Amino acid sequence: MEPLETxxxxxxxxxxxxxxFGRAAVRLGMAQPPLSRAVQRLERRLGVRLLERDRRGVALTxxxxxxxxxxxxxxxxATAAARRTRRAGGADDADGTGGAGGAGGSGGPRHRLVLAVKAAASHELLHKLLDAYAAEPDAADVEVLPSGTCEQGEMLRDGRADVALMHAPFNSLAGFDSEELLTEGQIAILPTAHPLAARTSLTLADVRDIPGLPLARWSRDDAHAPGPGPLIHDQTQLAQLIALGRTVAVFPDSARAWLWAEHTAVPLTDAPPVVTHIxxxxxxxSLALARLVRTATGL
Known part of the structure; x- marks a missing residue:
């Protein structure tokens, strides 16, 4: 059988x-009849029925x-291969995610690596990694791409990122190679004026049940999770809402690096440790990626 075409x-x-079929044709920018014929030809080639069609609509077999x-x-x-190939050749990404930062200098086209990181996490580790890698001979350009709390895996799979800092147990490492870099505890970040901010420690139950101070929810990752907490779109919004006494958040201990004067970090005694992986x-x-991983594990 001939291979399937993209x-x-x-x-x-x-x-x-x-x-x-009508909505799919609009989405693809084509007429419906040729789309229907293309799917029928695909079914004939594969020798199986892919869709059940009746007057009520379409269903998958x-x-x-x-x-x-x-x-x-x-x-x-296929998309990931195209994106990574363009970066390896020094081209800007056609989808607008291009632009280099971090290591690198002038000259001709350079290999570029995109590093996905969770916003507001691993600041100190990230600084050390970028500085150490920039000092390596023939270091590639590194673009740091902040992302949602659980978005890094998706970015690796579709090629928007070449490498990521991921945090177990929150991120799944299934399907990826990885190395452990850092293990740390978790903290609750509260408004400094709140009475619980004076405590030396808290539990997860304490944080989930603070009257008038609901736990923040990240809009991408758990927008449909139950609870009254505000939907958070970025770190700045979160920081401001905590300072205003509108929410509380749970982060790895390294998040202390971005706290405002109006924030207080309190250790959580029963939260599982967070392990940062590259x-x-x-x-x-990619040889450039291998060098970056080697630098990270040598920190």
Whole structure:
């Protein structure tokens, strides 16, 4: 059997996600009849029915569910390959995530690495890593890309990032190679004026049940989680809401580096330790990435 084409997968994934040929055609910027024919040809080539069609709409078969899962992964891999290839050749990313910072100097095109980090975490470690790597001969340019609390894995898979600082147990390391860099406790960050800020320690139950001071929720990661806490979009918003006495947050101990004068950090006695890993796609063969990992593990 001939291998599947990226175009075929893109067409099918659009239909499978929309479960409607008309909406999928609009999403793809094409007419509906050729899209329907393309999916029918794909079914004939594979020898299986991918979609059940009736007057009520479109539904995925078991084979269709499988192709949706595998197709998404294949399209992500193709996108990731293109992004990483452009960076290896010194080109700016076509999707606007380009621009270099950190290590590097003048001259011709340089290999560039994108390092995804959780906003507001691992400040001291990140500074040490970037400074040490910049001193290495032939260091690549490093762009630091802040992200949501659990977004780093997705960024590694789709090629927006080459490497990431990830935090167990919050981030899943499944499918990645990684090395442990740092283990630390967790803290509650409270408004300094709040009575609990005078405590020498707290428990997770204490933090979850503070009257009038709900636990913050990150908009990307747990926007649908129950609770009255405000949805947080970035670190500055969080810092301001804590200072105003509107919320409390839980972070690794290294987050003390960004605290304001209106904040107080109190250790959490029963929170699990946070282990910071440097993680990268298991199939990576980038020498620049290997040098960055070696620098990180040598800190």
């Amino acid at each position: 175009r075929e997968l893109r067409y099918f994934v659009a239909v499978a996600e929309e479960l409607h 078991e084979a269709g569910e499988m192709l949706l899962h595998e197709g998404r992964a294949a399209l992500d891999a 993680a990268w796609p298991a199939h990576s063969r």
